[in-house]
Amino acid sequence: MAAETESAVPSSDPPVGAGDAQPDLLPVRMLNEFAYCPRLGTLMWADGEWAPSLDTRQGLFTHRRVDKGDRRAVPESDAPPEEPLHARSVSLSAPGEGLTAKLDLLELDGPVATPVDYKKGKAPDLPEGAYEPERVQLCAQGLILRENGYRCDEGVLYFAGSRRRVSIPFDDALVERTRELAAAFRLAAANDRLPPPLKDSPKCPRCSLVGICLPDETNLLSAEAADEHTGGALHRKPRKLLPALSEALPLYVQQQGAFVGKSGDRLTVKLEGKKLTDARLLDVSQICLFGNVMLSAPAISELARRGTPICHFSYGGWLNAITTGLAHKNIALRIRQFEVAADPAASLGIARGIVAGKVRNQRTLLRRQLKERDKGDRNHPALTALDDYRQRAEHTTEAGSLLGLEGMAAKTYFAEFFGLLPPWSRGDTNGRNRRPPTDPANAVLSFLYSLLTKELHVAVQSVGFDPMLGVFHRPRYGRPSLALDLAEEFRPLVADSATLMLFNNGELSEESFLSRAGAVALTDAGRRSVIAAFERRLAQEVTHPIFGYRIVYRRVLEVQARLLARAVTGEIEHYPAFTTR
Numbered sequence: 001m002a003a004e005t006e007s008a009v010p011s012s013d014p015p016v017g018a019g020d021a022q023p024d025l026l027p028v029r030m031l032n033e034f035a036y037c038p039r040l041g042t043l044m045w046a047d048g049e050w051a052p053s054l055d056t057r058q059g060l061f062t063h064r065r066v067d068k069g070d071r072r073a074v075p076e077s078d079a080p081p082e083e084p085l086h087a088r089s090v091s092l093s094a095p096g097e098g099l100t101a102k103l104d105l106l107e108l109d110g111p112v113a114t115p116v117d118y119k120k121g122k123a124p125d126l127p128e129g130a131y132e133p134e135r136v137q138l139c140a141q142g143l144i145l146r147e148n149g150y151r152c153d154e155g156v157l158y159f160a161g162s163r164r165r166v167s168i169p170f171d172d173a174l175v176e177r178t179r180e181l182a183a184a185f186r187l188a189a190a191n192d193r194l195p196p197p198l199k200d201s202p203k204c205p206r207c208s209l210v211g212i213c214l215p216d217e218t219n220l221l222s223a224e225a226a227d228e229h230t231g232g233a234l235h236r237k238p239r240k241l242l243p244a245l246s247e248a249l250p251l252y253v254q255q256q257g258a259f260v261g262k263s264g265d266r267l268t269v270k271l272e273g274k275k276l277t278d279a280r281l282l283d284v285s286q287i288c289l290f291g292n293v294m295l296s297a298p299a300i301s302e303l304a305r306r307g308t309p310i311c312h313f314s315y316g317g318w319l320n321a322i323t324t325g326l327a328h329k330n331i332a333l334r335i336r337q338f339e340v341a342a343d344p345a346a347s348l349g350i351a352r353g354i355v356a357g358k359v360r361n362q363r364t365l366l367r368r369q370l371k372e373r374d375k376g377d378r379n380h381p382a383l384t385a386l387d388d389y390r391q392r393a394e395h396t397t398e399a400g401s402l403l404g405l406e407g408m409a410a411k412t413y414f415a416e417f418f419g420l421l422p423p424w425s426r427g428d429t430n431g432r433n434r435r436p437p438t439d440p441a442n443a444v445l446s447f448l449y450s451l452l453t454k455e456l457h458v459a460v461q462s463v464g465f466d467p468m469l470g471v472f473h474r475p476r477y478g479r480p481s482l483a484l485d486l487a488e489e490f491r492p493l494v495a496d497s498a499t500l501m502l503f504n505n506g507e508l509s510e511e512s513f514l515s516r517a518g519a520v521a522l523t524d525a526g527r528r529s530v531i532a533a534f535e536r537r538l539a540q541e542v543t544h545p546i547f548g549y550r551i552v553y554r555r556v557l558e559v560q561a562r563l564l565a566r567a568v569t570g571e572i573e574h575y576p577a578f579t580t581r
């Protein structure tokens with residue numbers, strides 16, 4: 001018999017089976033998710049997606065006792081125990097059924113085995129004793145026990161909220177339903193396409209993956225695309241289901257010679273043995289290290305385990321590397337990404353949206369700024385030209401011409417943009433220059449674009465993309481093309497607007513810069529001001545132009561990466577660039 005006891009799972013871990021199961025054996029915990037919603041089960045098992053929610057945290061708290069495991073050996077079924085025996089946290093598998101499980105509690109009485117599953121809530125008032133997902137999960141445990149030679153006619157659900165044991169008989173109907181769902185789950189997991197999101201379901205607001213699934217947003221965009229073809233009616237706007245959880249923020253360390261270590265569940269930053277700051281690991285979404293900053297091996301290991309990226313910048317602010325844990329499990333998305341990148345028409349379809357979105361945002365920023373400066377001139381030649389470039393970008397059928405339009409729009413835009421900055425900041429060129437920047441304005445823009453690329457790199461990677469393969473920026477050694485693609489529409493909205501604020505509000509002065517051999521760089525204090533402005537901008541709320549709800553820019557970046565994945569896999573027809581009015 002394949003049975004063993006396991007030790008505790010740390011409370012921050014995803015539930016057993018999320019993203020780490022053998023492909024042939026279906027974890028019964030995942031079967032519960034699939035019974036709740038086929039898309040949820042597939043996202044978790046096939047794509048390895050996981051996000052904590054209040055519910056999942058409470059669930060892990062309820063399991064803390066059983067997860068400790070008493071490590072007592074479970075006797076073979078052909079040598080049943082003489083006395084009744086209880087074993088906690090027992091891992092079992094049944095290759096014939098294609099199932100695997102970690103049982104919270106196994107009660108053995110002679111040849112009779114009873115699985116006990118712990119649930120956090122109160123026992124529901126239902127004739128069947130529990131909802132179908134819980135009954136199916138328990139029944140699957142029973143099938144595993146049967147295949148291992150035990151007699152198992154019923155299981156028990158223990159509801160911690162009401163401290164009640166509810167017996168669930170494994171009758172023929174439940175066994176058949178369990179096997180039917182397991183077969184459907186395998187089919188769904190083998191399919192490149194996710195099962196569709198539920199429509200207006202009350203299950204979604206409680207779902208831990210709602211921010212990843214985007215059910216209402218995906219339904220709206222699919223329905224609007226269908227309407228384009230059928231001329232149908234308008235659709236309900238999405239509910240705002242994106243979870244408020246995940247208040248974690250980046251930790252920036254730029255003190256040269258600093259050392260970042262792990263102490264319990266905290267990261268500690270020290271310089272020459274003296275503590276500079278510390279932060280709970282839970283509160284750190286990513287760690288950004290500038291120049292000569294060291295990180296301990298335990299800290300690297302823990303950050304990788306939690307999926308928290310480590311972003312390595314040069315002292316001057318160039319993004320050199322991003323260290324992450326294992327690659328995302330969603331290989332089907334990467335296969336589609338490579339197919340789309342190799343298909344000129346499909347790539348151009350997405351790239352058109354990105355470039356048109358960027359030009360629209362450039363025009364909006366200029367329009368607002370010129371309105372203040374020139375008391376409103378809607379016929380300003382730059383605005384007219386940008387409108388024209390945007391429209392041509394939307395309809396072009398040539399990748400080369402799209403590139404040209406983007407370049408011409410950038411030239412028109414920056415000719416006006418630099419005029420909005422104080423003269424001391426913008427040098428002689430009065431336009432973009434880089435590698436190295438030769439004036440303060442360009443030094444700030446380059447650093448902000450680097451920070452923005454880092455954010456998008458993390459976002460596309462966390463969705464499951466390969467950040468190096470884009471649709472607009474063609475592949476080049478060492479270039480995170482997809483991150484650069486997605487950064488395009490956000491350059492005016494995040495980086496350029498932060499630049500205007502920094503210079504025009506007096507947050508940067510000539511003392512914030514160093515000049516060496518014609519190259520201009522930020523001082524430590526100047527870089528701190530830029531990082532602060534960047535973070536402020538990401539924390540700013542904006543009304544989503546399509547979905548209509550308020551959302552912070554940091555979340556918008558992630559949502560756009562997920563919508564790009566939906567467009568690449570064909571779940572929605574077009575990639576909708578993020579634009580403001």
Ligand code: SF4
Pocket residue numbers: 037038039040041043196197198201203204205207208209210213214215
């Ligand atoms: S958000 Fe709704 S549709 Fe999406 S996985 Fe969860 S329950 Fe299913």
